[in-house]
Amino acid sequence: MMRFWSCLGALLALFSHISWAQSRHGLLPLPAEMHWGQGRLNLRTPLKLQFDTPPDPAVAAAARRMLARLQGPAEPAKGPVLQIRYGRAGQPEKLDEERYSLRVTPMGVSIDAPTSLGVLRALATLEQLPIIEKKQRYLPEVDIQDQPRFAWRGLLIDAARHFMPVAVIKRNLDGMAAVKLNVLHWHLTDDQGFRIESKVFPRLQTVGSTDGLFYTQAEVREVVAYAAARGIRVVPELDMPSHTTSWIVAYPRLASNDSVYAPYQKWRTTNVAIDPTRETTYTFLDSLLTEMTGLFPDPYFHAGGDENDGRNWRRTPRIVAYMKANKMVKADGKTVDKHQLQTYFNRRVLALLQQRGKTMIGWDEILGPDLPKEVVIQSWRGKKGLSDAAKLGHPVLLSNGYYLDLNYSAASSYLTDPLPADTSLTPAEQKLVLGGEAAMWAEFADSTVLDSRIWPRAAAVAERLWSAQAATQDVADMYRRLNLLSPQLETLGLRHRRAPELLLRQMAGTASVLPLRTLAEVVEPVKEYKRHFQGYDYTTASVLNRLADAAPSESEVARRFAVLVDSVVAFKPTSPNWLPASLRQLAALRAQAIRWQANDIMLQPLLAANPSLTEYGPLSTRLAAVATVVLERLTQLQTGKSPSLAWLAATRATLDAAQAPAGQAELAVVKAARKLAGL
Ligand code: ACM
Numbered sequence: 057m058m059r060f061w062s063c064l065g066a067l068l069a070l071f072s073h074i075s076w077a078q079s080r081h082g083l084l085p086l087p088a089e090m091h092w093g094q095g096r097l098n099l100r101t102p103l104k105l106q107f108d109t110p111p112d113p114a115v116a117a118a119a120r121r122m123l124a125r126l127q128g129p130a131e132p133a134k135g136p137v138l139q140i141r142y143g144r145a146g147q148p149e150k151l152d153e154e155r156y157s158l159r160v161t162p163m164g165v166s167i168d169a170p171t172s173l174g175v176l177r178a179l180a181t182l183e184q185l186p187i188i189e190k191k192q193r194y195l196p197e198v199d200i201q202d203q204p205r206f207a208w209r210g211l212l213i214d215a216a217r218h219f220m221p222v223a224v225i226k227r228n229l230d231g232m233a234a235v236k237l238n239v240l241h242w243h244l245t246d247d248q249g250f251r252i253e254s255k256v257f258p259r260l261q262t263v264g265s266t267d268g269l270f271y272t273q274a275e276v277r278e279v280v281a282y283a284a285a286r287g288i289r290v291v292p293e294l295d296m297p298s299h300t301t302s303w304i305v306a307y308p309r310l311a312s313n314d315s316v317y318a319p320y321q322k323w324r325t326t327n328v329a330i331d332p333t334r335e336t337t338y339t340f341l342d343s344l345l346t347e348m349t350g351l352f353p354d355p356y357f358h359a360g361g362d363e364n365d366g367r368n369w370r371r372t373p374r375i376v377a378y379m380k381a382n383k384m385v386k387a388d389g390k391t392v393d394k395h396q397l398q399t400y401f402n403r404r405v406l407a408l409l410q411q412r413g414k415t416m417i418g419w420d421e422i423l424g425p426d427l428p429k430e431v432v433i434q435s436w437r438g439k440k441g442l443s444d445a446a447k448l449g450h451p452v453l454l455s456n457g458y459y460l461d462l463n464y465s466a467a468s469s470y471l472t473d474p475l476p477a478d479t480s481l482t483p484a485e486q487k488l489v490l491g492g493e494a495a496m497w498a499e500f501a502d503s504t505v506l507d508s509r510i511w512p513r514a515a516a517v518a519e520r521l522w523s524a525q526a527a528t529q530d531v532a533d534m535y536r537r538l539n540l541l542s543p544q545l546e547t548l549g550l551r552h553r554r555a556p557e558l559l560l561r562q563m564a565g566t567a568s569v570l571p572l573r574t575l576a577e578v579v580e581p582v583k584e585y586k587r588h589f590q591g592y593d594y595t596t597a598s599v600l601n602r603l604a605d606a607a608p609s610e611s612e613v614a615r616r617f618a619v620l621v622d623s624v625v626a627f628k629p630t631s632p633n634w635l636p637a638s639l640r641q642l643a644a645l646r647a648q649a650i651r652w653q654a655n656d657i658m659l660q661p662l663l664a665a666n667p668s669l670t671e672y673g674p675l676s677t678r679l680a681a682v683a684t685v686v687l688e689r690l691t692q693l694q695t696g697k698s699p700s701l702a703w704l705a706a707t708r709a710t711l712d713a714a715q716a717p718a719g720q721a722e723l724a725v726v727k728a729a730r731k732l733a734g735l
Contacts, residue, residue, distance in 0.1 A: 084518075098193075204521070211493060219265070227507070297401050328368055358434075446488045454489070494513075624642060682711065
């Protein structure tokens with residue numbers, strides 16, 4: 057049967073002049089232009105690396121790394137050549153050109169680029185090209201011309217809430233390079249921890265972090281160099297004036313009031329802010345920023361600015377008096393306006409950064425008419441933040457829609473465009489849109505599960521920011537390529553698939569992991585920030601090793617189930633009309649539902665025996681109930697019987713109940729089951 061389908065695919069490809077490689081390639085992000093040929097280059101004979109002129113060591117190292125992964129460590133003396141030519145060393149910090157062309161013929165491979173950055177991007181593309189057929193690996197013949205749509209394609213990693221060791225950062229940089237993300241936004245400080253060594257103010261890292269974990273300055277330099285070798289910039293964030301409990305714990309003189317602060321061990325926003333009215337605050341920042349800006353060669357520096365409701369300032373008579381004396385009041389002339397005080401603070405920080413040659417970035421809360429135009433605004437609260445800032449003349453970055461920690465689907469990020477077709481921005485304002493950043497906040501991600509919360513979904517953001525808008529409308533094809541990419545990312549050292557599996561094995565102990573995996577595969581952690589509000593009081597000490605942590609942010613099994621349901625409901629439910637293809641889909645759905653139905657009885661003893669799993673018992677029971685509904689509905693469809701009103705009512709009740717979360721996780725198959733049931 058498979059043979060029949062693949063022959064049919066080949067025939068269709070032939071008639072539409074689409075090569076096999078063209079319809080099945082795994083390139084992500086999609087290149088700007090691809091022209092596929094019919095030839096191929098067999099990788100049985102290793103490629104020989106050849107540069108036109110002596111290369112930059114980082115480029116030569118990147119080419120060798122890629123070739124080692126592609127074909128092993130052998131460096132052949134002869135054979136087909138990987139020829140690399142480029143014009144000059146690229147300057148990522150100047151958002152330099154990343155354009156390249158990549159040509160594969162049966163005779164060899166060539167890469168041409170104006171800068172070394174283009175070569176790095178071409179190597180990432182080349183590594184995704186191999187196809188396997190009849191147990192042989194080939195590079196398909198292709199001519200690729202490629203360039204990014206946006207110059208700024210970032211990933212924020214929050215290393216403050218949970219500390220992320222250097223090895224974790226490095227493997228994520230490798231993942232970024234593979235999908236052409238080019239900015240690591242390193243969120244280094246927050247209420248719960250100050251994660252970068254200051255030699256001037258050492259209490260920041262030794263007292264400010266609840267667990268005492270931080271990056272030494274040598275480690276920071278190591279990460280910056282590792283990133284640079286991959287064409288990735290590192291933009292540090294020191295978040296202020298709020299999100300600074302760790303600073304104030306270490307240096308109480310920064311506080312806005314006379315409270316004594318203990319290290320903050322919970323997750324919710326504190327609205328604690330440093331005092332913007334005292335000169336000593338700026339003396340402190342002057343020294344700290346001299347030290348910190350010196351560690352990062354990138355010209356951009358993120359100063360945070362988010363989530364300060366001003367309560368710390370409004371409740372301190374001395375600060376209120378300062379605001380009144382300086383006319384920081386609302387239109388009524390009386391009520392103090394914390395936004396004006398924060399703008400004053402921003403201007404002072406901006407001046408300190410500018411003295412050190414840095415361009416300041418801030419979260420969208422800092423926007424206001426008095427904010428100097430050179431400050432880059434990162435929009436996270438809504439799309440409007442982006443257009444408001446661009447209309448006021450600020451360069452902008454989009455992160456709203458790209459928050460990986462909200463556990464939304466890859467599709468939802470993919471369909472979020474910094475410059476949608478119906479944008480209200482003028483061409484000049486559109487030029488201010490530098491790009492965007494996926495954001496991985498780490499309240500619910502420690503170094504074990506971090507990768508699985510980032511990958512593979514961040515790759516959907518990478519494609520949105522790299523590839524042409526018109527070429528990226530096909531969500532199903534994005535998922536097809538995401539699934540090809542995901543195992544490739546693990547060969548780079550990422551642990552997004554292995555780590556959750558190990559957690560499950562740990563939970564299963566000596567029992568078989570299979571039934572637990574069957575449940576975990578169709579469960580997702582609750583979306584948005586609901587995890588904070590479902591009866592479990594998380595602190596920095598909470599261990600993230602429960603089923604909610606092993607469950608994927610987006611269940612691939614549930615997604616495939618939904619795709620099958622979509623195709624089945626697209627047919628009329630009268631059996632004579634079923635096509636062979638839809639019969640196959642019905643059979644696949646039935647097999648899946650039978651597995652789920654049978655799973656509960658195998659899993660319940662394990663859930664009951666392990667106290668940390670007991671809370672998931674209801675999810676297993678509900679999955680079996682959903683499976684029963686699915687099986688009943690499939691029988692109705694195949695026999696052409698309409699569901700009774702009683703069945704519909706009972707099914708609605710079953711599915712409503714099945715949607716309820718347990719253990720901060722929920723079943724990801726209920727929506728599709730509803731659709732199948734016609735509800
Ligand atoms: C943010 O998510 N508070 C920037």
